[in-house]
Amino acid sequence: MTKKTSIAIYTLKGIGLISIFSLMIVVSLLNLFLDGNLLANFLYFSGSVVLLITVGWMAFAFMGRIELDGQDLLVFRNFKCYRFPLSSVTFYFGKNRHLYRGSYEWPLFIVGEASTPNGSGQKVTLKLIGSKWKNRQFQQFIQEHLEGKIHPLPKEDSWKLNAFSQLEIIEDEVHEEPKPALTVTRKLSDFIEFGADQGNVKKTVFYDIKRNELFVGKSVPFPMIFLPGAVFSYGLYALTENLTVRGLFPLLFSFIFMLLLALYQFKNRREKSVVEVVPYEMPRDYFATQKSNGLKTYALIFLVALISAVFSWLYLLFGSFLLLFLTIVIWYCFLLLLLSGQF
Known part of the structure; x- marks a missing residue:
């Protein structure tokens, strides 16, 4: 069986948060049966679950795996798999966003025509968040496996991150198409x-x-x-x-x-x-x-x-x-x- 080429995008901080919250749930669940203070332990357990499904889910939602499958690119994110023809894919990455006191996030955007169950294509923009180290790994992944198969990487001044860390295409703003007559x-x-x-x-x-x-x-x-x-x-x-x-x-x-x-x-x-x-x-x-x-x-x-x-x-x-x-x-x-x- 041929091993498929893939790369996982994540941050150690996100993995750490999910691990800590999961451990909190396990510990508080054990205390429910071992400790006599049932109400306090139940509150700790409920709080741990809430933290996992809120803060933990926010960290997990922007993790994913990118896999090369023949002439298609598979992106696994949020328990869903998106299939993109390689010829339709454009990657936007390399810019960071400051979070707090020396902490940065490095967003990666995958833009392309995702295949739908009925065979048609739907334009989709997916966002993953990695680290500076993952950013370098992904650059190497493109050079080794995707060079010439996908759209060339956009110029640095052709896109930006807005205040909400979302992708904004600058070229679309500059070269705005004229309004249709039926507006x-x-x-x-x-x-x-x-x-x-x-x-x-x-x-x-x-x-x-x-x-x-x-x-x-x-x-x-x-x-x-x-x-x-x-x-x-x-x-x-x-x-x-x-x-x-x-x-x-x-x-x-x-x-x-x-x-x-x-x-x-x-x-x-x-x-x-x-x-x-x-x-x-x-x-x-x-x-x-x-x-x-x-x-x-x-x-x-x-x-x-x-x-x-x-x-x-x-x-x-x-x-x-x-x-x-x-x-x-x-x-x-x-x-x-x-x-x-x-x-």
Whole structure:
């Protein structure tokens, strides 16, 4: 059997975090049966599980393996396998992003036409995160196994990392294509937002109820209300706690306030935003892709809601400012996912 050529992309920090959280789960699970303090050990076990499925998952989500399979390139990430024809693949890597006090991450982007189950191609951009050492290894991997089979590596000044460490193609911004003649300018309130166009979050598919037509255009940013929302929410919690008693009611009151603020921001966005759209030709696998994205959205919303409930419960039991802060952060993420309805 022929051994396939492959390279794993990961960071030692990510491996370390997952190992520590997994060890915490094992230790706390053993203590559940060996130690007499059942409640405390159960809380430690629950906290370890929450850390693994949040912080640990964030580290795992950007690990992966790249494998050469004949004329195709296989990318394994998040328990999924993406198959790219080599002729469609472009790699963007070599730039780092500063995290904190001398710590850097080295993103690697794979852009290409991934094969779908029905045989068609879908443009996909995958992101992996490695280290400086992995960056050098991958450069050598390309020179030895992929040189001449994939697109040439882009020039350094043709792309950049934005503030969220996402890929931005500078050439697309400079050489912007002229707008089609069928471009229509409408209010956002005239449409229903169906979600990202085939996974491209920069474009959104819009549905016109009156005309029963689909359009596509640039995505409208969602309101970022976290900073004022968190400050007001915490202030209301402290005020309500002083007027009544510490417990569930002040926490629910602050949550309801943030929900009302989020609803107002989203309503204001729909009424005041204007979009430029063009008629949308629906791909053959559109509904299958949207169904998959919808299931991911519901699963993510449920997970974030569960984490928010766990942190709220822990705060009510132990009363830590850090727990309150994490509770508000997770609650905000839950509202953003629930109200946006996009993934």
